[in-house]
Amino acid sequence: MHEFRVQVGPAAFRIGSAWRAPIDQLAHLYRDYPQPDFTDFTVRLEPTTWLRRWLRPSVAIGGDYMLPDAAPLPLAQGLLAAEMAMNLQMALGWRRHLLLHASAVERDGRVLVMTGQSGSGKSTLSALLGSEGWRFLGDEFVLLDPVTGNVVPFPRLISLKNEAIAAMQSAQPDARFGPLLAGTPKGDIRHVVPPADAIAQMGQGGAPALLLFPRYGYPGAVREVAPGETFMRLTQASTNYVALGEAGFITLTRFVKSVPSRAIDYQSGDEAIALVEKLWERLA
Amino acid sequence: MSRDAMLLVDALRDPATTRGLDAQGWTELLSMARAEQLVGTLAERLKIESVPPKVAEILAEARINADYQHRSALWEADCARRALAGYGGKVVLLKGTAYVASGLKAGEGRSIGDLDILVARDDLSQVEEALLDSGWEWVKPDPYDDAYYRDHMHELPPLIHKERDRMIDVHHTILPLTARRRPDAVAMLGRSKPLPFRGGVGAGPVSVAQGLTSPTPDPSPEGEGRLHTLAPTDMVCHSAAHLFADGDLAGGLRNLWDIHCLLSEFSTPDFWPSLGERANLHQLSEPVERAVRLAHQLYGTQIPQEWAGWDRQDKWYVARLTARDGWGRPTRQFIRLIFYIRSHWLRMPLLMLARHLWVKWRKG
Amino acid sequence: MANPKTLYQAEPADARIVEPLDMMTLIYQRRSGITHMVGEPVPQMLEAMGEDAVDAATLAARLAVSFDLGGQDDAVTLITERLEELAELGLVERVTDA
Structure with missing residues (x-):
């Protein structure tokens, strides 16, 4: 497992991935955030079957808290998978607020x-x-x-969808943007720091x-x-x-x-x- | 990352074993505990330990969640009691809800999902009708599934309450009718005990546990209108049957923890012989004996000499039960697979399984 | 079901938190963890019931002290209906069927 840890507000995450690429993207976008020792939640990006690690790689969203029917995403959308999984941990597991x-x-x-x-x-x-x-x-x-x-x-990370991407790029041309994730279940998505x-x-x-x-x-x-x-x-x-x-x-x-x-x-x-x-x- | 769920087993058996954990160790322990539905139990066990502040926050959160699950489970049981107020027979709470309602140690911090009740087989349609009248409805309107449940399983097809969105499983025996073993459900109902309060409004003797309590004195000493729980020996028999018969030992560490707590709490010189007799009556001697050995082996349950010992197969059960890594991932796929196949064997004869899967596949 | 002789009993006042909010009232029931949104006269009924087991007519008489209930018979019918709804929700319990 490739690993990245990040603290967002009060919540600390450990993200493990069978592939390097999503971890590199997270490390780049979250580089100004603290990297904690203790983590509240574990998130896992894993191949749906062992073959899917290499062949048309497909990312299953896992972690401490999971939805039984969460659909896998293509590896190119691994960053989105990580963000969705982190949201899921909060939605299903957070009880402090x-x-x-x-x-x-x-x-x-x-x-x-x-x-x-x-x-x-x-x-x-x-x-x-x-x-x-x-x-x-x-x-x-x-x-x-x-x-x-x-x-x-x-x-x-702020998750921009469709026309909001261009609007944000003109409002904050200097901001750090993630890769354009085209054709996700929610349309085009691009993250911005x-x-x-x-x-x-x-x-x-x-x-x-x-x-x-x-x-x-x-x-x-x-x-x-x-x-x-x-x-x-x-x-x-x-x-x-x-x-x-x-x-x-x-x-x-x-x-x-x-x-x-x-x-x-x-x-x-x-x-x-x-x-x-x-x-x-x-x-x- | 060579750790397996013995880390979790150790922490539950002896909370002091967590004292040497570093941040990484805690992270792995908590992920395993969540994956095994044992984080609430772990939080209860670690109440007396001083843990790092970040861990304390997570454990406090687990307690909030367990409180919520217990509140909902007891409320759901009380809703069923009210819905079945006109039914004369016994309504027996099973599994987690029963442990919490009885204030047993097995209930402390335990995760609880659906409500499981046991009623007499002859009364199923009456109970079903009363529940349908009070807002429960069928989950699967699929006639094949429905027939499958009714012909082969040990429960009605699951019902869900349309407003509260909570499931109830109405059992008439504790194992599928297709299983090799035939526990005596009539005997279990016969020995079940009313809860020491009538249920209903208000606070009462076990209000700390937010129990099913009532300020009004119970007018019927026979326990009419009260929910019941199984007698201690039967509770252990059911718990053991549930551990080995339900699925591929999924949730096994939690179910085994139930058994550890029940045995520890019920243990008296008289208890053990009558557990043996009762297990024999229910054709459950082998699973009960194995559960007792495994609880002793993993959780250090105090058991009499004659129950101790070791079966050649037990080590596979231990390997299966602890098959989880520090990321919370299931490991030892081969052993898991063996148990998966085994578990279907236990539940139904092969031809019936093939037919069941075939119908499922064709329907996509 | 709606027998006018039926006795009903509410939970003690500390079993719930009552929070009036403009047109409606929120009732948080501690035992179930359920939040009920109710309109008049539900909060008044619960208050008037106290912790006694009462039938609809008794409750109507208690409410008549503070409210204009119009025709007494109509009021009993309406109150019986509300009590049955509250029993379905588990906010009051049917104690006995006379």
Whole structure:
């Protein structure tokens, strides 16, 4: 097994791979991250059968926590397989924070959280805001601390899809990009390393101040979301709400009662950023 | 990377063996424990040890998860109790849920999935109907699978609750009807004991374990309306049958840990002879004896002299049970394969297996 | 099933956390770990039941002290229906069938 270890926010991963290439890509992209001794999760990239190590190599996604029906990926998409496996460990195994499928950025110690279905643009928006004076905290999972109620950063590689790739390349031409992974189950994917401040300050969280439900591709609009609806949508966006039991209930009700929330529709990144700034000024 | 799951076995048997572990050793131990569904048990065992802070965080997480699984399992059992309130016969909890509901050591930190219950074979349709009335539905609407379960297995086809998304397996005996051995399910039901509380709302005697408890005094001393668990000897017999009969010894280290805990907790001078008798009655002497030997060998279970000894085959079982590396990967594929084939032999005659696989393949 | 003589008993108040949230109320049930989203009059019913085993008519009488229930008979029917739903959820238990 070729091996790489990386610390992302509070979580440390050990990634083992039967092939060298995905490990080299990870080492290159995560080179500014700490490399821990102790790890929380093990991820394995293995051939589906022994023959598949050489012949049309096919990567099975394994690790401490697995889905029985996770489809294998071609070796060219090994980096994606590793990232998916790391996400899976968090989704199925992490119990130290309430985990929301959401993105987050911070300014002045206060945090903007964005959640929505995939395609809502929450990931791209967080990446764009990360180069517009905000600190990027994460584009996939938001971790809420059950004790303080604060958002704990989890700034793994940003995963850009399809048209977001070009948008990001023009917004941050100097950023470090991974290889273009064409024709994945989710279309074209390209990873980009978060800005330096996101990595350097990844141990430092902040209090949530505004929750947005963005929706891409609709004429610009803002709608208030009632706490009951917010609560329900966030339970659906959480992979460990039920498992955390009472701590999950208390953390989520505290969040819902203290953080204003809005649904926003937008048709371009610039429009969204302007909306966000306006709402932030008024509500946060 | 020459380690195998003896690392995990050692840590469970004697938590002090973890004191010498470095970061790499801990990482490997935790990966094995997760792969064997034993990380919650390990967390319980290591409660008294001082472990590195990073490890303590992972073990705390494992306890949160075990609490969650126990809460859900007991709740699901209570839902079944309420659904079957109108059924007069005994409803016996099996496996993990039974251990937790009875407050047994085997339940501490144990992972629990589906709810397994045992009822009298003649009452199956009544029980089935009551569950279907209370929101459970069939998982597989496939008529072939359905017929297969009903004709050859020891349980109804699995039911799932449409709102809670939890499975229940309703058994009428503890091994498939096709298996060579025929445990006496009627005798098991006959000796099963009501849990010491009625179930239902409120907190009661074992609220620490979030048990099935009630503040209301039980009006029926015979245990009417209460869930039951197997008598200690039968519990061991079932656990041993489950260890060897279910699958290719998958989850074997956990099932063997159950047996270690049960034996340690039930062990009295009277217990052992009656375990022997009971195993004989259920045609389970060989698996029970082997389970006792393996528990002693791997987990250091205290057993009487006459149960000790060693069978030539036992070393293969040990090799199979510990076939896992520091990445959490299954190893010793050849031994695994032998057990896989063996396990199907145990479960059903070959022709029936061939027919079963053929129907499965054709359907793709 | 919905026999008006049936007695129901709620869990003690500390078995749940009640959190009002605008139009609805969240009830976290400690024993099951399930979060229920309920509307009126469920929280009021649970509160009025306390820890006693009560039938629907008794509960209706208790609620009538604080709320205008309209026709008493209608109220008993409606309350019986709600109690049966709560029993299905496991928030109250049918204690005896008289």
